[in-house]
Amino acid sequence: MGSYRIAVLPGDGIGNEVTRGAIEILKTIETRFGHQFAFEFGLIGGAAIDQKGTPLPDETLAICRESDAVLLGAVGGPKWDRNPAHLRPEKGLLQIRKEMNLFANLRPVKFYDSLTDSSPLKKEVIQGVDLLIVRELTGGLYFGKPSGRIVENGEEKAVDTLLYKKEEIQRIVKTAFELARKRKKKVTSVDKANVLESSRMWREITEEIAQDFPDVTLEHMLVDNAAMQLIRSPQQFDVIVTENMFGDILSDEASMLTGSLGMLPSASLSASGPSLYEPVHGSAPDIAGQNKANPIAAILSAAMMLRLSFGLAKEADAVEKAVQQVLAAGLRTADIAQKGHRAVSTEEMVNEIKAVILDNEAISHIMTVYA
Ligand code: NAD
Numbered sequence: 001m002g003s004y005r006i007a008v009l010p011g012d013g014i015g016n017e018v019t020r021g022a023i024e025i026l027k028t029i030e031t032r033f034g035h036q037f038a039f040e041f042g043l044i045g046g047a048a049i050d051q052k053g054t055p056l057p058d059e060t061l062a063i064c065r066e067s068d069a070v071l072l073g074a075v076g077g078p079k080w081d082r083n084p085a086h087l088r089p090e091k092g093l094l095q096i097r098k099e100m101n102l103f104a105n106l107r108p109v110k111f112y113d114s115l116t117d118s119s120p121l122k123k124e125v126i127q128g129v130d131l132l133i134v135r136e137l138t139g140g141l142y143f144g145k146p147s148g149r150i151v152e153n154g155e156e157k158a159v160d161t162l163l164y165k166k167e168e169i170q171r172i173v174k175t176a177f178e179l180a181r182k183r184k185k186k187v188t189s190v191d192k193a194n195v196l197e198s199s200r201m202w203r204e205i206t207e208e209i210a211q212d213f214p215d216v217t218l219e220h221m222l223v224d225n226a227a228m229q230l231i232r233s234p235q236q237f238d239v240i241v242t243e244n245m246f247g248d249i250l251s252d253e254a255s256m257l258t259g260s261l262g263m264l265p266s267a268s269l270s271a272s273g274p275s276l277y278e279p280v281h282g283s284a285p286d287i288a289g290q291n292k293a294n295p296i297a298a299i300l301s302a303a304m305m306l307r308l309s310f311g312l313a314k315e316a317d318a319v320e321k322a323v324q325q326v327l328a329a330g331l332r333t334a335d336i337a338q339k340g341h342r343a344v345s346t347e348e349m350v351n352e353i354k355a356v357i358l359d360n361e362a363i364s365h366i367m368t369v370y371a
Helices: 014-033 046-052 058-065 089-099 113-118 166-181 197-210 223-232 244-255 296-308 313-328 346-358 362-370
Strands: 003-011 036-041 069-074 102-110 130-136 144-152 155-161 186-191 217-222 239-242 265-270 275-279
Touching: 003 014, 003 046, 003 058, 014 036, 014 069, 014 296, 014 313, 014 346, 046 089, 058 089, 069 296, 089 102, 102 166, 102 244, 102 296, 113 313, 130 166, 130 244, 166 186, 166 197, 166 239, 186 197, 186 223, 186 244, 197 217, 217 223, 223 239, 223 244, 239 244, 265 296, 275 296, 296 313, 296 346, 313 346, 346 362
Parallel strands: 003 036, 003 069, 069 275, 130 239, 186 217, 186 239
Antiparallel strands: 102 130, 102 265, 144 155, 265 275
């Protein structure tokens, strides 16, 4: 029996609804397995700007640093879209990544047989897809200096810098190999080594790290080819590791393989403290406050927290299996419902997943109601 402190940052829009759902599921895990989770809440994003005048208040950071893991909802919304750069909700996200040293963003993309029709791709292309994108999150083009606007000899210019230190590449690539070792034992390292010096260094370091993992196969792929292969034959991938901006773009592309943003969890691992877990989707202002949001991405993020931060594999399995079972039984929120099928609310989805976690027999009742 363990006891764990979880910092919860609901953020804005549906961030509130989906984190509430994930907390319900964590409380169910407490009940079934006898652990203790203490939840402490903090402000981030637009909600923090409104109440504290900054997208990431110091007290929020303090709560996160004292926790064992952080659960985040989503930030942003039209209300803050015209704010200056330092008062944008998304600034809170970039800041928390840097402050908490969240260097590795993990995004699993998994095919669910029951959701074949939600994907824009053909069933034979996506069947069996089970890949993990490992994106470097605190270096590269989004953080390198110089960055900004300059005027030189009367000419206006803009510059961003793609900079990586050797150790930043080493730690992300090593993480990818360690994760691949527990999966299908293949790493695809994505770069642009035919053009960029930073990519050539990335490739050299990846080759060096690979020496320590003789049981894992390494392949290199240029980023433009990787973008194409993800659509052409996504089954070929196991773990994809790449730098910050390539990862940003490829992970959004990969997220569409399974059809709905509402299904995709993520983890951001820290090099020095608690890690952070959040759904891939944003605050969805178009459906916020309507009890319509799909809570599964947030719930699966909580499952990743159980597995990766707390080492509770059995408990994570119980959550993931319950999600799979309710989907197989026909339960759908609006974003994944087929035409003509009744969509359930956020709360109904959460309640049925809870019921299945607590009692395996619950699924037969759910099947008769929703099939
Ligand atoms: P979004 O992910 O919020 O929504 C895109 C579409 O997907 C919308 O139609 C929305 O209704 C739907 N959707 C998203 N999550 C869903 C869920 N769980 N269940 C059902 N439907 C869901 O992206 P957007 O509309 O481009 O951005 C809205 C706001 O969110 C913006 O302010 C943006 O900056 C912010 N954003 C935040 C994050 C984050 O917090 N990590 C990520 C992306 C966007």
